[in-house]
Amino acid sequence: MRLGKTTWQFNQPVYLQAAGTAVGPVEGEGPLGANFDKVFDSLYCDKENWELAERALMEEAVRISLEKVNMKPEDIDVMLAGDLLNQIVTSNYSARQLNIPFLGMFSACATVMEAVAVAAVLINSHYVSNALVAVSSHHSTAERQFRYPTEFGGQKPETANYTVTGSGAAVLSNQPSPIRVRQATIGQVVDMGVSNPLDMGSAMAPAAAKTLINHFKDTKRDPSYYDLIVTGDLSRVGSSILRKLVDDEGYTLGNNYEDCGVMIYHQEQPVFAGGSGAGCPAVVTFGYLMKEMERGIIKRLLVVATGALLSPLMIQQKETIPCIAHAVSFELEEDS
């Protein structure tokens, strides 16, 4: 069922059955470290290059998520996956092992909630019973592709983000489970003219604000409806911009608002303004927040995954950075 202009509501049973997360050493040492299923102690993840390491993260996250529900790949009806590498090769190459009908997704760091939204539509509409969602990012593959060779040792400003090394996978299903997927608000592409790729929090905040406000209007809700609202990777800089932008529209984000990019690291870790990357909202949501829901500490959760839709070539061509945010609400079954 459709609510307003941008929100889809899932009235049929759509549940988050299980999730798997695999992260790198910096994330393992962060405040949420104990919540992740697998922590690799090196950025190489026992592989010979960083791209293979990122693939190992996704394959491990997928394996764990399936194991938790005692499913094999052939029990899954569709896989929806994406990542930050050119041509989403982490996802494509992970999928070739699995023999599952595959839909490649890309919304940069917002990919995880795009994939959950489309998976939920497919389950709600009885096209599939079980869907597998997976996304990943890796600090060193992202540095190589989007920024500078690590060997160059370029200095970074405090507004910069640190790409999360991690993959989150989840099995969504029509079979009962405590956590229900309730709504998805699909983002529009917003470009406010920011052109500095070392300040993506500021670039993404207006897109996050737009999706949040659309969500509140479409669902006729106030931010206080949720026990927790998280953005994907606005970091310290973007989060405070978001609070102001939402406030300007008459909605107040109180203590129930946090950012996954801030949550995932200790403030004293060398991560500049905080974490980013497609893996960031995925491992925080699937690794930590879902456990908080299972523990009954969070009953209603809104995850606003945020993505900067740039490429290095667009920055070289002096373009500004278009951004997007997709929001998905999760509720405890008893509460929905």
Added chain:
Amino acid sequence: MRLGKTTWQFNQPVYLQAAGTAVGPVEGEGPLGANFDKVFDSLYCDKENWELAERALMEEAVRISLEKVNMKPEDIDVMLAGDLLNQIVTSNYSARQLNIPFLGMFSACATVMEAVAVAAVLINSHYVSNALVAVSSHHSTAERQFRYPTEFGGQKPETANYTVTGSGAAVLSNQPSPIRVRQATIGQVVDMGVSNPLDMGSAMAPAAAKTLINHFKDTKRDPSYYDLIVTGDLSRVGSSILRKLVDDEGYTLGNNYEDCGVMIYHQEQPVFAGGSGAGCPAVVTFGYLMKEMERGIIKRLLVVATGALLSPLMIQQKETIPCIAHAVSFELEEDS
């Protein structure tokens, strides 16, 4: 409704309302040239670089498709788009003008039918009334990104493909129209160990065969059910491999099988084994085949878009090429 393991059937009304196509000069000189809405007479498409040219193609295709149904962007409920450029920037930057909820898609040259399939699910399930689908590719942006600098003047083997310069956009809707979207068969990622990026037809043929055979099994149909079955961009080399692979499974592709990459160019044009690129199946389907359906010459059409899910980095790392194919069937309303 689900058919078998990999096919989704659209029992609610889902129609292809209108389509727009914009192509470059080589496609304009090809046998289908008169069918395209806009033919640019230079690869630059009146822009200052190739990436802007590709964006101009998509923006033009979108503009034309909306104009044909007398719709404005605000009449569209969701846009699904993708292209071959890193981080699908043609689509992202085209979407920032439009203010439509946006889902980024990537299945390489199979993207167009992934987007049509997901759009059809959304319409069939009443999440949206009108969806806009768009994909593109450009010979020179693809050469720069995937192969060699054009200035290098590298020689190519006869198995190589020539990337189509073109964009196809379509408006899908629940409002009656002659052409109905009937089924989608979602591909699995198949990697048969081919590692030569200058012979993608051979790499993609097994993925196309798998999707075709799944489609026939799921729908309990024979190839003769369709007036025409087209693959996306297997070209001359891959098409004959496909015929053999499908034949081995007991299905015979007769005179009702063609390949968009072969159809779009005259044999004497300097395009090696034929056309490829995300734009190839899009402009042939939306520009030519839809007109053949409107003329009643084709009543039942199956489009099997084929994609090679590689990146240059994966080839440098000595990886083989995973491939995928997504099939969508279109039928005249009177016939379905």
